[in-house]
Amino acid sequence: MDGTLLDGRVIYAIGHKLGFTSEIEKITNSSKIPYERSRRIAKLLRGLTVSEFNEIVNAIPLMKGAVETVKQLKDKNYKVGIISDSYTLATEVVSRRLKMDFHIANILEVKNGVITGFLEMPMGWEKIGCYCKQSVCKRYHLIRLAKQYNMDISKTVAVGDSSADFCMLESAGIGILFNPKEDVIKHCVNYTVYGKDLKLILEYLNDPRL
Numbered sequence: 001m002d003g004t005l006l007d008g009r010v011i012y013a014i015g016h017k018l019g020f021t022s023e024i025e026k027i028t029n030s031s032k033i034p035y036e037r038s039r040r041i042a043k044l045l046r047g048l049t050v051s052e053f054n055e056i057v058n059a060i061p062l063m064k065g066a067v068e069t070v071k072q073l074k075d076k077n078y079k080v081g082i083i084s085d086s087y088t089l090a091t092e093v094v095s096r097r098l099k100m101d102f103h104i105a106n107i108l109e110v111k112n113g114v115i116t117g118f119l120e121m122p123m124g125w126e127k128i129g130c131y132c133k134q135s136v137c138k139r140y141h142l143i144r145l146a147k148q149y150n151m152d153i154s155k156t157v158a159v160g161d162s163s164a165d166f167c168m169l170e171s172a173g174i175g176i177l178f179n180p181k182e183d184v185i186k187h188c189v190n191y192t193v194y195g196k197d198l199k200l201i202l203e204y205l206n207d208p209r210l
Contacts, residue, residue, distance in 0.1 A: 001084040001094055001105075003161040004178050007196065008060040010090045011041060017056050020044050034164070038085060038106060038135035039119050046117030050089065050110055057090045062097065065199035070098045072202060078157075079149050085136045085164055104141045130167050138168030155210055159201055173209055176201050 002009040015021040027040045045053075073080045081102035082091045089110075091103035109118035124140025125132050132139065138158070146153045158165070158172035162181045169175030175189035178201065191204045 001082045001086055001091060003063075003181070004159050004198065005063055005066050005082065005094055005098065006060050007063045010057055010060065010086045013060050014045065014048070014053070014056050018048070034133050035121055035123060035135040038121065042087075042106070042108060042119035043117040045108065045115045048115045050113050050115065053089055053115065054093060057093050062094075063196065063198045065197040066098060069198040069202060070100060073205075074099070074101075076205075079145075079151070081145070083136065083138045083141045083145075083168065085134055085138075102145065104136060104145075106135050125167075132164070132167045134164055134167075138165060139171045142168050142171055157205060157210065174204065174207055176204060 011024060012021060015024045023044055024041060027037050030037060032040070070080050079101045081100045082095055082104065084091050084103070084105040086105050087108050088103065088105045089108055091105040094100075095103040104122060106122065107120040109116045109120065119135070121135040122141065123135060123137055124130070124144070125134065125137035128137070128140050128143070130137050130139050138160075142156060142158060143153060146156055152173075153171065154173040156172045157174045157176065158168045159176045159178050160169055161178050169177070169189050174191070177189045177192040178198070179194060179196065180192060190207070191201075193200045
């Protein structure tokens with residue numbers, strides 16, 4: 001979602017607004033296991049109201065071409081959704097704006113309209129032995145959703161931009177890197193796209209493997 005459907009990143013938008021970007025960077029660059037980093041970052045959100053959270057998310061622009069791309073995919077009977085290591089508070093907003101079919105993300109605990117800082121993580125890597133150890137194993141949830149929709153995993157398409165997407169991109173029928181943040185993951189994908197327009201991915205959906 002961040003950097004693909006959104007022209008920005010939710011946690012950094014919040015950090016910039018509330019003044020804890022440096023804390024995010026420190027945690028992100030630490031040697032902690034990925035899901036533990038997610039847990040620590042969530043604690044920074046303690047005390048933020050849901051309305052404040054939503055206001056910040058709504059201010060992040062959609063990626064150019066996101067609306068048209070999702071519409072074209074749905075017109076071709078694709079099931080289109082979000083698998084993100086962000087938060088359901090954000091993925092719900094974006095999926096609703098784009099009329100998507102599903103969204104999977106971390107769940108922030110909310111009490112009386114205020115975020116507590118506690119994080120419920122869907123994980124999944126521990127069930128399939130995935131190396132990612134992310135708070136949301138995108139490989140696991142891609143496989144699970146393919147089964148849910150009675151689809152062959154070889155007919156799925158995944159789009160991502162970072163190492164957190166690695167396991168999903170290499171498991172999908174077609175993996176597309178969109179403006180990648182790290183060169184190290186290029187070998188795990190079929191196509192790499194440069195340019196801030198999500199419509200650029202559409203030409204690769206004519207791949208005969210799909």
